Amino acid sequence: xxxxRICTLFSxxxxxxxxxxxxxxxxxxxxxxxxxxxxxxLTGIGVDPxxxxxxxxxxxxxxxxxxxxxxxxxxxxPIHIQHASAQRLIGCAPHLEGLVHPYPDAASCCVRxxxxxxxxxxxxxxxxxxxxxxxxxxxxxxxxxxxATDIGYVTPEILESLTGCESVxxxxxxxxxxxxxxxxxxxxKLRIRGKKGHLSNEDCATxxxxxxxxxxxxxxxxHLSEQxxxxxxxxxxxxxxIADKDFNLRxxxxxxxxxxxx
Numbered sequence: 556x557x558x559x560r561i562c563t564l565f566s567x568x569x570x571x572x573x574x575x576x577x578x579x580x581x582x583x584x585x586x587x588x589x590x591x592x593x594x595x596x597l598t599g600i601g602v603d604p605x606x607x608x609x610x611x612x613x614x615x616x617x618x619x620x621x622x623x624x625x626x627x628x629x630x631x632x633p634i635h636i637q638h639a640s641a642q643r644l645i646g647c648a649p650h651l652e653g654l655v656h657p658y659p660d661a662a663s664c665c666v667r668x669x670x671x672x673x674x675x676x677x678x679x680x681x682x683x684x685x686x687x688x689x690x691x692x693x694x695x696x697x698x699x700x701x702x703a704t705d706i707g708y709v710t711p712e713i714l715e716s717l718t719g720c721e722s723v724x725x726x727x728x729x730x731x732x733x734x735x736x737x738x739x740x741x742x743x744k745l746r747i748r749g750k751k752g753h754l755s756n757e758d759c760a761t762x763x764x765x766x767x768x769x770x771x772x773x774x775x776x777x778h779l780s781e782q783x784x785x786x787x788x789x790x791x792x793x794x795x796x797i798a799d800k801d802f803n804l805r806x807x808x809x810x811x812x813x814x815x816x817x
Contacts, residue, residue: 559700560814560816561724563775564593564812565587565592565810566809567778568780571618571704571778577669579671580671582609583609583610584613584688585619586619586626589622590622590625593622593626596812599812600812604629608668609633609635610635611673611688613678613688613704615636615643616682620644623651624647631654633654635673636658637657637659637684638659661675662675664686670692671693672690672693674690675688675689678704678713679706680751682705687701687704687713688702700723701717701724703724703725704725704726704777704778706754707754708758717762717771721771725774726754726776727754729779730784730788731755733788734748753778756788772803773804775806775815776805778807786806803817
């Protein structure tokens with residue numbers, strides 16, 4: 556088994572950034588919030604920003620890219636991003652164009668970084684383009700891990716991409732009752748719960764149980780809404796669906812580092 560470690564540096568509507576490390580590679584998935592926050596979080600886990608190898612972007616919404624313009628000016632990194640999202644990013648930050656490695660669609664993204672092979676898969680979300688990532692780690696028996704947030708609903712492609720992954724960072728965005736009873740405008744509530752919105756606790760739990768049956772043993776629940784969810788509700792829904800006390804289930808903190816250790 557390949558050694559690896561995964562953590563969300565922060566995760567939620569105010570910013571998303573996930574760190575993944577193997578013996579031969581260090582990458583980030585998304586870079587929201589701001590450069591100062593990303594650098595502080597990396598330093599806090601003992602990682603020099605200069606040692607990162609690449610960043611992979613899921614989509615162009617601000618909570619996933621806001622730190623890129625300043626961070627990558629200071630620490631130039633290859634930015635892997637789907638073409639439609641790249642156009643938006645470069646339009647806002649033209650100086651990043653030389654660092655951007657756009658791929659035309661999810662199926663064409665298969666990037667080698669050290670001992671990782673990073674493959675994209677499509678996710679239904681209300682952005683120009685949106686993807687998750689399945690990462691296969693070299694080894695005598697290759698290990699797969701994955702990142703999947705900003706999911707309106709679980710498509711066959713998502714299920715196929717996550718099946719067999721040992722560890723998954725998975726969206727558990729909202730409790731439907733909290734969402735509908737909460738303060739958001741009605742049209743925003745419909746967007747969040749729609750087919751290009753975010754995954755509810757219930758739908759996350761259903762997917763998690765399917766992944767558990769296929770061999771997944773570690774899940775970090777991510778991108779929780781601070782207005783429409785609680786860590787307790789998200790954890791309880793998925794824990795009850797799996798009902799295995801030895802299953803490694805964690806909930807990502809919105810502003811602090813959260814580890815998912817295999």
